[in-house]
Amino acid sequence: MSRMFVPGPVDVDDEVLQAQARPMVPHRSKEFEAIFRQAAEKAKQIFLTRNRVLIATSSGTGLQEAAIRNFVQRDVLACVNGAFAERWFDVAVSNGKQADKLEAAWDAPITPDLVTAALKKKSYEAITIVHNETSTGLQNPVGEVAEAVRAVSPDTLILVDAVSSLSGAKIETDAWGLDMVLTSSQKCLALPPGLALCAVSDRAMDKAKSVEARGWYFDLLRMDKHRQKDSTPATPAMSLIYALDAQLDRILAEGVEARFARHSAMAERVQGWAEARDLGIYAPAGYRSQTVTTVRNERGWDIPALNGFLKQKDMRLANGYGALKNVTFRIAHMGEIQMSDVEELLAALEEFMTQ
Ligand SMILES: Cc1ncc(COP(=O)(O)O)c(C=O)c1O
Structure with missing residues (x-):
């Protein structure tokens, strides 16, 4: 899948x-x-x-x-x-x-x-x-x-x-x-x-x-x-x-509380990673979504090219919305996505960054 x-x-x-x-x-x-x-x-x-x-x-x-x-x-x-x-x-x-x-x-x-x-x-x-x-x-x-x-x-x-x-x-x-x-x-x-x-x-x-x-x-x-x-x-x-x-x-x-906790942990992981890589997060601290993270594209990545790279690994993320296109991109961590999937995505992003 x-x-x-x-x-x-x-x-x-x-x-x-x-x-x-x-x-x-x-x-x-x-x-x-x-x-x-x-x-x-x-x-x-x-x-x-x-x-x-x-x-x-x-x-x-x-x-x-x-x-x-x-x-x-x-x-x-x-x-x-x-x-x-x-x-x-x-x-x-x-x-x-x-x-x-x-x-x-x-x-x-x-x-x-x-x-x-x-x-x-x-x-x-x-x-x-x-x-x-x-x-x-x-x-x-x-x-x-x-x-x-x-x-x-x-x-x-x-x-x-x-x-x-x-x-x-x-x-x-x-x-x-x-x-x-x-x-x-x-x-x-x-x-x-x-x-x-x-x-x-x-x-x-x-x-x-x-x-x-x-x-x-x-x-x-x-x-x-x-x-x-x-x-x-x-x-x-x-x-x-x-x-x-x-x-x-x-x-x-799964349990509703466990489901909330899974989403929260994935959000924390993605947001922590983005900050550690000097990619800012669009939403201010305290008001960040548990289900989708909008990352400021401070490294100037070509988002369509990034998605092309990810597609070879059967993954994709979302470009920014409307006026935020290309200046941000979005990583959704919702539904049935698991922490192991998030880890794979972040590893792929690291690979993209160093290629
Ligand atoms: C917060 C929010 N509200 C409303 C909508 C519209 O929902 P739908 O596309 O199911 O009509 C969306 C769709 O992305 C949404 O994200």
């Missing part, structure tokens, strides 16, 4: 790929409903929640849109310090909402103080925040931000994108009081792309009842009604749900 140190889609274990080959049955059948129910129940353990987990046939962006259409009638505060947070802001604007941007530099976190100041100026129905900015490798302090929101504006819903961190970093959905946490299948869950999952609080579902024009496909009240019968409003990507069910078993067998 090749090793993709890219922040999604990531490598999928063979057993999980094979699970997709299970024959079709009617999606409105007891057989399928049993699998759907057990996958949704198991997923609660990785979200660290007792709330409902909804499973959508879409990528993560679909649930960014669902969040806006279900939980915001008018005003939303979009915290923006990276490309995917910017996308969520665009989603809000393109759905006709009054979205205000709370911006920080891409290499700076969204802090509780920034959020407190914004909420003191104006009241919002919801805030959106990205936990792990895949474009920069920066992890926002979502737990502390949520605490600040509750202190200033307890009715404001807290909507969190954990697309590139859920199951790779500890996100305490219930303990932090998060109203919606959404993720995609193709990142830390190490599944093929095509599914998105979210945990949603009761108060968010209550709020949705008063929001007009929620649409149909991503109407979370409709989705939840069907979920209570272990089903979905429309035909789900059944093969992916077979794979999800199988992968959740693997994740729970």
Whole structure:
């Protein structure tokens, strides 16, 4: 198997790929409903929640849109310090909402103080925040931000994108009081792309009842009604749900805490290596991602040439995102990547450096 140190889609274990080959049955059948129910129940353990987990046939962006259409009638505060947070802001604007941007530099976190100041100026129905900015490798302090929101504006819903961190970093959905946490299948869950999952609080579902024009496909009240019968409003990507069910078993067998610890150790190793080689890290200390490290390309490496070199060894990493292309590169250490894989990558990078 090749090793993709890219922040999604990531490598999928063979057993999980094979699970997709299970024959079709009617999606409105007891057989399928049993699998759907057990996958949704198991997923609660990785979200660290007792709330409902909804499973959508879409990528993560679909649930960014669902969040806006279900939980915001008018005003939303979009915290923006990276490309995917910017996308969520665009989603809000393109759905006709009054979205205000709370911006920080891409290499700076969204802090509780920034959020407190914004909420003191104006009241919002919801805030959106990205936990792990895949474009920069920066992890926002979502737990502390949520605490600040509750202190200033307890009715404001807290909507969190954990697309590139859920199951790779500890996100305490219930303990932090998060109203919606959404993720995609193709990142830390190490599944093929095509599914998105979210945990949603009761108060968010209550709020949705008063929001007009929620649409149909991503109407979370409709989705939840069907979920209570272990089903979905429309035909789900059944093969992916077979794979999800199988992968959740693997994740729970590893243990969620052990999985977080594995990601954390790999992040520390990669970041320590980059610093030792005088390659800076884009995100400031204290706010570095556990799942993807954005390295400043201070040695001026030719990143496409580096990837060409790595491909001969069945490995690849990711160039920098957007304006950060070539001036940074990204090493993802998420999903099923193990420390031994990281060691092989670092050895290959050392070889590239000295050739
Ligand atoms: C943090 C973050 N949010 C949202 C998205 C969009 O997710 P998707 O491509 O699954 O729609 C991505 C994709 O890379 C992401 O990294």
